[in-house]
Amino acid sequence: MNQTFLPVCKEDMEERGWEQLDFLFISGDAYVDHPSFAPAVICRVLEAAGYKVAILPQPDWNSPQSFQRMGKPRLGVLVCGGNLDSMLCHYTAARKPRKEDKYSPGKEMGKRPDHATLVYAKAAKKLWPDLPVIIGGIEASLRRFAHYDYWEDKLLPSILTESGADLLVCGMGETQIREIADYLAGGASGEDLHYIRGTAYAAETLDNLEEYVELPAYDAIRNDKRLLADAYRLQHENVDPFYGKILVQKNSHNLYIVQNPAAMPLTEEEMDSIYDLPYTRQWHPMYDKEGGIAALEEVKFSIVSCRGCFGSCSFCAIHAHQGRIIQARSHASILKEAKEMTQMPDFKGYINDVGGPTANFRHPACKKQLKVGACKDRQCLFPKPCPALDADHSDYIRLLRELRALPGVKKVFIRSGIRYDYLLAENKQQFLDELCRYHVSGQLKIAPEHVAESTLKHMGKPGKEVYLKFVKAFMQKNKEIGKEQYLVPYFISSHPGCTLANAIELAEFLRDTGRYPEQVQDFIPTPGSASTAMYYSGIDPFTGKKVFTVHNPHHKAMQRALMQYRNPRNRALVIEALKEGGRTDLIGDGPRCLVRADSFQISRKTKSGNRSKRNHK
Structure with missing residues (x-):
């Protein structure tokens, strides 16, 4: 090397x-x-x-x-x-x-x-x-x-x-x-x-352009927040490299931003040529005295198998950055990288991941995507898997088997995340067996994100019943093969569309299923996502309808606290949230209660709580 x-x-x-x-x-x-x-x-x-x-x-x-x-x-x-x-x-x-x-x-x-x-x-x-x-x-x-x-x-x-x-x-x-x-x-x-x-580039004039789609201008959006939803929708409709149009937006300094159509998806040969380059797989030695770069430790012995994502979660911008059409490397290229990895002096036999934005997306969602692009007016997995979806995992299974067979490789883990709705869409269900037998390190991280139907709709995620179906299948499979392995679900608080009632519904679900998330993700509106457009504009860019959004930091804290209602530090916030949500039945000593009602909490009526209620109204 x-x-x-x-x-x-x-x-x-x-x-x-x-x-x-x-x-x-x-x-x-x-x-x-x-x-x-x-x-x-x-x-x-x-x-x-x-x-x-x-x-x-x-x-x-x-x-x-x-x-x-x-x-x-x-x-x-x-x-x-x-x-x-x-x-x-x-x-x-x-x-x-x-x-x-x-x-x-x-x-x-x-x-x-x-x-x-x-x-x-x-x-x-x-x-x-x-x-x-x-x-x-x-x-x-x-x-x-x-x-x-x-x-x-x-x-x-x-x-x-x-x-x-x-x-x-x-x-x-x-x-x-x-x-x-x-x-x-x-x-x-x-x-x-x-x-x-x-x-993309900045231009003073559009005289050289013949055909383009114009987004709402920067000044127009500043004057009317709702227009950011329109701007996002037009970007989303033209992100595909096969049919996407040139996009134009009048910006500051009297300049237009002009975005050309997206680059075409990389072929397998092009993907291989990029990942076959002579990377040292190390941080530069100038950082040794400071202990190196922590971000490398998470991926040093991981392999990028694919890029792109047709999952299209509203809060994620990967599909906007990498595209909805999956691009994958050949088995030969991946095996070559794995063999080089086994020769590294600090390799202990464990490949930490073989994946990408979504590990079990190893090919385009359907065959037509490489000819005409991804559908403009529908998603591949939401609200349910498209009838044309190709959920075959056989290529990924073969790749993982080949990696497991390499001399010096003890275990191959999958840690970059899987889409369990895509896994369940496959009739054979062979991948679930391989996953549980060989590729879980005791715990498998998955991302249901929420359970309330209205919230999941705005997230672009499958319903609670799909998550429960996967949980059941996962537990049955582990019982069948005699392994004790667990699921670690990730949830998001305060996402657009998530009301206080929805947050309480999630807390009750966690109680009923015996889950207690040690880490929770409070929604962060990052540039370029549909969820951010909803958060700022209050409008769902795909339907044009209003969306409930939480901006008040105190109300965001209440939603987050409800997800960790067992933490004593969250008790006051949880009680406040339950009172405000009209769910005092969940305060007390009963088996379905989330928190106890001691004398301090019953009498707690702070000015901040009353002010919070007025702000919420």
């Missing part, structure tokens, strides 16, 4: 005999040379294409010298805020600063700025105004149009107009970055890049 890292300093360039870079890649994450980290992938793709590229990880954004330490690149500057949106990386659902950054050395906070992509791009453009500055990654991709920022609690314009970047790469970016590099190497101008699929 090639153990050479990409250059990160002038000395590394000199060792390679380079006087000048072709591209400088500025990253908000520390440098980890692993295919699960976007900067490493893009830079390895450019390296394989013959370009001189170096990574500048987490520069001091207040120091121009920090950006110049490898000199001015010849062709352009590439900018990525990191594997996560930098605001999500920095702040919790309660808008409080996080204590750790797993993508920074020693988990240290403060190694990147808020809105990292924007800040880095502005710095690069100020230093080298004549150079193309190209932004990409999840932060740029999902902030390409006017968007709601939860942490600032306001509508923000496109990151393109604010950053001054010349081009934005939407989605994963390997195809686009090669095309961009070849154009620039051939002497192309910035305008020549405006015709590349899977990119």
Whole structure:
């Protein structure tokens, strides 16, 4: 295995005999040379294409010298805020600063700025105004149009107009970055890049466009929040690479944001070529003294099998970033990576994951998707599996069997999550048997997210009965094979459409099923998702109907507390929530009660509680 890292300093360039870079890649994450980290992938793709590229990880954004330490690149500057949106990386659902950054050395906070992509791009453009500055990654991709920022609690314009970047790469970016590099190497101008699929740019005029779909303007949405729902719907309807139209939105500074149709799905050969590149699978040695990069530990011995997701959960933007059409690697490529993994000195015999956004999606939802794209007006799994859905797991089963048979491999786990409704849609149910026998590490994490029908409808998730059907099948299968294994369900509080009554319904379900989640996810509206459009606009973008949303932090805290009603620290909040929800029958000593009614709690009538009620009304 090639153990050479990409250059990160002038000395590394000199060792390679380079006087000048072709591209400088500025990253908000520390440098980890692993295919699960976007900067490493893009830079390895450019390296394989013959370009001189170096990574500048987490520069001091207040120091121009920090950006110049490898000199001015010849062709352009590439900018990525990191594997996560930098605001999500920095702040919790309660808008409080996080204590750790797993993508920074020693988990240290403060190694990147808020809105990292924007800040880095502005710095690069100020230093080298004549150079193309190209932004990409999840932060740029999902902030390409006017968007709601939860942490600032306001509508923000496109990151393109604010950053001054010349081009934005939407989605994963390997195809686009090669095309961009070849154009620039051939002497192309910035305008020549405006015709590349899977990119967006800012323009003063639309005179060169013949056919496009116009989204509600930034100023219009600022004046009428409901229009963000319309803007999201139009984006969703045109995200498919086969039939998606050019999208246009008038933004700030009298500029239009123009998004070209999405890049075409990668073929198996193209996927293999990306993941077969010579990654060291390590963090850069410069981080050793600080204890390394914690984010690598979670994926170091994991394998990316596929990308894309046709699950289309409302709160997730993966289908907008990676597409709804599944792209998968060949067995040969995956086995090659696994064999190399077994030769690593710290490999203990355990492959931690073989998957992607959804592990058991190894092929397109139906055959027609590779010819005409995913359906514009329907989803593959919601509200129930499409009759045309191909739920065959046989390819995934063969792949897992081949991996288990490799010398040096003791166990292959599946940890990136499965869609149990997709599993149940298969008639053979062979995958459930293989899953329980070989690929669960005692606990299997699944994500029902909620149980209230109205809430699940706005989440785009299957009903409670589907979850209970899977629980029953899972328990029966483990009893059949003589294993004691458990399910760990994940739930979300305060999602759009979730009323206080719905939150109480979930608490009762947890009581009746004997579940007590140690960790719960309070809904965070992140840019680019349908749920965020609902949260900001109060409108379901797919139906145009009003949606109940919780914005008051105290009411969000009550919903969260109900999911952990057994925690003594939550008792006062739970009682307040039950009183406000008209469910005092759940306060007391009876077997169905959620909390006891001691004298302190009965008499507790605080000003904050009364004020909370008035706000709720």
